[in-house]
Amino acid sequence: MKDWKNVWILAEVSRGKLSPTAYELLNAGRALADALGEKLCAVLLGKNVKKFAADLFEHGADVVYVCDAPQLENYIDDVYAKTLAGMIKQYKPNKFLLPATNMGRSLSAKTAIFAGTGLTADATEVLINKEDGQLHATRPTFGGNLMATITCAHTRPEMCSLRPMSYAKAERTLGRSGEVVEFAFNEQDFTSLAKFLKFIKSEGEGLDLSEAEVIVAGGRGLGKPEGFALLEKLAKRLGGAVAASRAPVDSGWVEYRRQIGLTGRTVKPKLYIACGISGQIQHMAGCSGADVIVAINKDPQAPIMKLAHYAVQGDLYEVVPAMLEALEK
Amino acid sequence: MHILACVKQTPKSDNVKIDPATGCLIRSGAESAMNPFDEYALEEAVTLKEQVGGTVSVITMGPPAAENVLRDSIARGADKVYQLGDMAFAGSDTWSTSYALSKGVEKINAGQKVDLIICGKQTNDSDTGHIGPQISAWLGIPNAAFVRRVVEVGENSITVERLTEDGTEVLQLPYPCVISVVKEISNPRVRSVKGRMAAKRAEVVKWTADDIGADKTKLGVKNCPTRVVKSFAPKRDSNAVEVEGANGKEKAAKLVELLKENKYI
Ligand SMILES: Cc1cc2nc3c(=O)[nH]c(=O)nc-3n(C[C@H](O)[C@H](O)[C@H](O)COP(=O)(O)OP(=O)(O)OC[C@H]3O[C@@H](n4cnc5c(N)ncnc54)[C@H](O)[C@@H]3O)c2cc1C
Numbered sequence: 001m002k003d004w005k006n007v008w009i010l011a012e013v014s015r016g017k018l019s020p021t022a023y024e025l026l027n028a029g030r031a032l033a034d035a036l037g038e039k040l041c042a043v044l045l046g047k048n049v050k051k052f053a054a055d056l057f058e059h060g061a062d063v064v065y066v067c068d069a070p071q072l073e074n075y076i077d078d079v080y081a082k083t084l085a086g087m088i089k090q091y092k093p094n095k096f097l098l099p100a101t102n103m104g105r106s107l108s109a110k111t112a113i114f115a116g117t118g119l120t121a122d123a124t125e126v127l128i129n130k131e132d133g134q135l136h137a138t139r140p141t142f143g144g145n146l147m148a149t150i151t152c153a154h155t156r157p158e159m160c161s162l163r164p165m166s167y168a169k170a171e172r173t174l175g176r177s178g179e180v181v182e183f184a185f186n187e188q189d190f191t192s193l194a195k196f197l198k199f200i201k202s203e204g205e206g207l208d209l210s211e212a213e214v215i216v217a218g219g220r221g222l223g224k225p226e227g228f229a230l231l232e233k234l235a236k237r238l239g240g241a242v243a244a245s246r247a248p249v250d251s252g253w254v255e256y257r258r259q260i261g262l263t264g265r266t267v268k269p270k271l272y273i274a275c276g277i278s279g280q281i282q283h284m285a286g287c288s289g290a291d292v293i294v295a296i297n298k299d300p301q302a303p304i305m306k307l308a309h310y311a312v313q314g315d316l317y318e319v320v321p322a323m324l325e326a327l328e329k
Numbered sequence: 330m331h332i333l334a335c336v337k338q339t340p341k342s343d344n345v346k347i348d349p350a351t352g353c354l355i356r357s358g359a360e361s362a363m364n365p366f367d368e369y370a371l372e373e374a375v376t377l378k379e380q381v382g383g384t385v386s387v388i389t390m391g392p393p394a395a396e397n398v399l400r401d402s403i404a405r406g407a408d409k410v411y412q413l414g415d416m417a418f419a420g421s422d423t424w425s426t427s428y429a430l431s432k433g434v435e436k437i438n439a440g441q442k443v444d445l446i447i448c449g450k451q452t453n454d455s456d457t458g459h460i461g462p463q464i465s466a467w468l469g470i471p472n473a474a475f476v477r478r479v480v481e482v483g484e485n486s487i488t489v490e491r492l493t494e495d496g497t498e499v500l501q502l503p504y505p506c507v508i509s510v511v512k513e514i515s516n517p518r519v520r521s522v523k524g525r526m527a528a529k530r531a532e533v534v535k536w537t538a539d540d541i542g543a544d545k546t547k548l549g550v551k552n553c554p555t556r557v558v559k560s561f562a563p564k565r566d567s568n569a570v571e572v573e574g575a576n577g578k579e580k581a582a583k584l585v586e587l588l589k590e591n592k593y594i
């Protein structure tokens with residue numbers, strides 16, 4: 001296993017934009033690379049993606065592996081996973097971190113089989129064990145009720161997907177540069193019969209939940225779909241995004257993509273403001289990773305009033321407008 | 330069309346209790362049921378069958394008690410059910426689990442070829458979301474994860490919408506293929522009386538590792554690549570701070586002050 005060297009991260013590019021998870025992975029990966037005394041390398045896959053290498057160097061990458069090909073314009077699992085597995089076989093990385101985004105979770109899983117190695121899912125902390133140099137990846141499981149540390153002792157690379165927002169973004173050093181290594185796209189990897197037909201942008205402007213540092217979430221306590229307009233105002237004022245518990249989603253007040261929880265999405269913002277949400281275990285599964293949780297609820301006995309960091313007992317229709325007012329000062 | 334839904338028996342989500350001292354799951358008294366996402370997967374399989382005709386099969390890998398989720402699947406409209414059970418499977422990670430399931434699919438294929446495999450997005454216990462994409466990798470067939478809608482079931486391919494962080498992608502996958510579905514895909518129906526009766530009588534096909542021709546050096550806790558080396562209860566910091574004030578307005582002002590003070594906004 002001595003041949004397997006260096007820490008890799010996947011710099012996800014989607015629709016011509018570098019995902020902010022790339023900077024988070026560079027930050028997490030830098031600590032691993034330094035602990036091992038190895039290089040930090042980023043991987044770029046896509047069409048016209050080579051231009052992002054400079055940015056990755058400035059955020060800490062020593063080497064950037066690029067596979068730039070028109071066939072990689074859109075994300076198709078087979079094509080991406082085979083290409084990545086081909087790169088792994090040729091360059092033999094020691095550790096490989098991918099973003100636990102929708103794309104990253106699916107891609108990392110398929111790639112691990114093609115590369116014949118183990119994968120830890122959706123970790124929030126990664127460390128190098130000093131004695132054996134192995135990757136120890138810790139992840140929340142059972143809806144956030146149990147933390148588990150996973151290792152992969154005998155196969156390389158040790159792969160891991162890392163939950164977005166678990167690490168701060170790497171700092172930028174202007175003018176820092178590194179080495180670009182181009183990997184030729186293998187036509188044989190383009191045998192997938194899956195076809196990408198089109199992309200439909202989600203309606204409503206605003207930030208995606210996985211990138212939002214502030215999330216204002218509404219529950220059944222809003223009482224009516226129009227309540228979300230008020231939350232939208234607060235979210236906008238704080239530079240954040242709006243989310244929901246399952247109840248308003250099931251009532252059709254808001255899109256499913258905004259549902260937080262066990263059967264929705266898991267988010268990790270700095271600030272999570274839950275308005276009219278009781279705090280059932282299935283909801284908390286999606287937001288307990290937030291740095292700070294604020295609960296605004298009429299009922300002082302609601303479970304969320306104990307689970308939150310700040311509990312505000314009151315009518316959200318009184319408290320939220322007053323917050324907006326206070327923020328104006 | 331032959332549709333195969335993959336289901337896992339997991340602890341009911343509101344029953345999960347962790348022993349704070351040992352960091353282990355308290356299993357006693359923990360009721361098990363079908364993983365919530367698999368209800369949506371199975372419902373979609375049954376709905377598609379009602380649209381285009383065919384057979385819905387269900388497979389699970391798990392201990393003897395997992396037979397219950399297979400009987401429950403019959404009650405929810407499945408036609409045939411298969412259980413992979415063997416001590417050799419115990420403690421498998423996702424690499425090994427997906428391998429075993431892919432061998433199970435090959436064995437089912439020998440009887441009647443599977444066109445579409447439907448998995449849930451993830452489980453509510455170890456919730457990796459790996460199994461769908463990994464089964465497709467072992468079988469060498471296309472897949473899509475985070476599927477929110479089936480747009481069209483064609484003669485040779487299926488068209489689906491996949492959720493991304495910024496929108497929806499529309500993909501066409503030729504059969505055989507694997508999709509992993511989110512909750513939005515379907516609304517599980519209530520089990521019919523007829524279904525419940527059928528569930529009691531149904532034959533559960535049981536296969537061991539040898540029956541499916543699995544390579545035992547790829548199975549179980551000793552052979553799989555990853556291992557859980559430690560588990561513990563998450564740290565919960567201090568109790569909630571109650572934000573004080575005479576009325577909602579005062580509390581709101583105080584909250585904004587606290588959030589600013591601590592640089593959360
Ligand atoms: C298998 C399974 C999976 C699930 N997955 C999810 C999931 O992914 N996400 C999820 O959220 N839920 C999920 N649930 C549902 C979950 O158990 C709860 O039913 C749900 O979270 C309740 O939503 P809520 O808190 O908005 O509503 P409620 O529990 O009805 O709470 C409403 C709250 O609003 C308060 N309120 C009312 N009016 C006001 C007002 N004017 N001002 C302030 N407060 C007010 C009330 O005091 C109450 O506490 C799942 C359940 C199961 C069984």
Ligand SMILES: Cc1cc2nc3c(=O)[nH]c(=O)nc-3n(C[C@H](O)[C@H](O)[C@H](O)COP(=O)(O)OP(=O)(O)OC[C@H]3O[C@@H](n4cnc5c(N)ncnc54)[C@H](O)[C@@H]3O)c2cc1C
Nearest residue numbers: 120121335390422423448449451452455456457458459460
């Ligand atoms: C605390 C803990 C953490 C773990 N972390 C990891 C990890 O990071 N990496 C890793 O490789 N393994 C891990 N494992 C092992 C993993 O739990 C098992 O391999 C498990 O059997 C399958 O993974 P899952 O529950 O995450 O399934 P998921 O991949 O989340 O399930 C997705 C879908 O696949 C289907 N499916 C899943 N399991 C079965 C089954 N047994 N039978 C039929 N269909 C099924 C269902 O349709 C399900 O909805 C962990 C185990 C524990 C206890």
